[in-house]
Amino acid sequence: MTETVPSAASVPRAPVLPTTQGPPRDAWRLTGDLDDFLDRGGEFLRAEPVLHTVLLSVSTMLRERGLQVYGGGVPLFGTYVGSDGAVRGAFIRTPPHRVALGPLAPGAAEALARQLAEGHPDLPGVASERATAEAFARAWEKRTGAAVTLGMRQRLYRLGTLTPPVPAPPGRARVATAADRDLLARWHEEFGEAVGHGPGMEPYAWADSRIAYGGATLWETPDGTPVAMAGVTRRIAGQVRVAPVYTPADLRGRGYGGAATAAVTRAALDAGAAEVLLFTDLANPTSNRLYQRLGYRPVGDFAQWDFTATATP
Incomplete structure (x- = not known):
């Protein structure tokens, strides 16, 4: 095994979705472009690779095997960017699967749920660190009226x-x-x-x-x-x-x-x-x-x- 990730030159680039204009503020930047997502959020993910292990492995698989490797839908990516330009959170959605979130402050999880509910109301669920997942699920329930149910509970281990x-x-x-x-x-x-x-x-x-x-x-x-x-x-x-x-x-x-x-x-x-x-x-x-x-x-x-x-x- 090596750390070399295959080139993304052959991966089709999708347009960056428009973001809200106005004074700088904490906001989610959504994109269908894997390269744009990794350019913006890759360093953030690698700074805490243990907590972002799923996002790192999924994005690597998408680069290596193509954007439809997890299903026929179009993936969606996002980074939570502070008013200072620093990335503070990230997610990946590979339809038809749940949205995968890195650990987030509750307000960032709730803001993402509100934003995704407007353009992607078909989400089947969320997977994340326990508090982040619940904050997103409760915000989704409030925003969409969907029934939200706790599924698998997991524990992340690291080798001693x-x-x-x-x-x-x-x-x-x-x-x-x-x-x-x-x-x-x-x-x-x-x-x-x-x-x-x-x-x-x-x-x-x-x-x-x-x-x-x-x-x-x-x-x-x-x-x-x-x-x-x-x-x-x-x-x-x-x-x-x-x-x-x-x-x-x-x-x-x-x-x-x-x-x-x-x-x-x-x-x-x-x-x-x-x-x-x-x-x-x-x-x-x-x-x-x-x-x-x-x-x-x-x-x-x-x-x-x-x-x-x-x-x-």
Whole structure:
């Protein structure tokens, strides 16, 4: 894995959307142009890469694989700019998925909800740091009348000192190759179903993207049968994120997922990552205990909210 991000020369540039004219003030600047977004907000995101890990990995994937990699809709990007010109917040929306927000002050989250409600009333939800997500959801509810429901609650962890499982289950780790494409695609789809939502990318597109940079590691038994998978994002601003970790239901409880996670974590450290992160579902105490035993320590809580439009009489 390297920090080199493929050129965006081939990515089509969209016009920057007009912003409100008048005296300088804190305001959201919206754009459909990925390069404009990264030119304005890239340094801000990289200044706190742990808290902005999702925005960094999503924007990197968009540059590498094209603006429709997460779906057929047109992505929307935004930066929250202070009256002094400094960027203080950012978001990415890749239809048909939730808007992904970096941590924000409540007023900035509420201002974004009001602004998006005017031109993008079809948002299915929001994902962000817990307080930011709730502030946005409540403002969306007030502005649109939509029903807002708390969905998955997550915890972000960062690696302290890696402590591999002892004893490890029989077998070994290996990086997935093109020969594993069908397996990766199937497991990626099964993972999405297991956590209660569909895959963020088309399964084969996801498999191809991970194979391209060695971003998926398999744990296989001594006879060479794959039994678990642990993925890892590209290294960006010194950090990577382990995602997803998946073991088929009939193979769980044997330590395969923990072994795969430890292996992919060690590989990331050996490749030069300064930070290794992962998200867990707070409704799954087993996985939270596992990752803590491996040496991961909590950073903060995140949440996903779902929006449902209220039927018009």
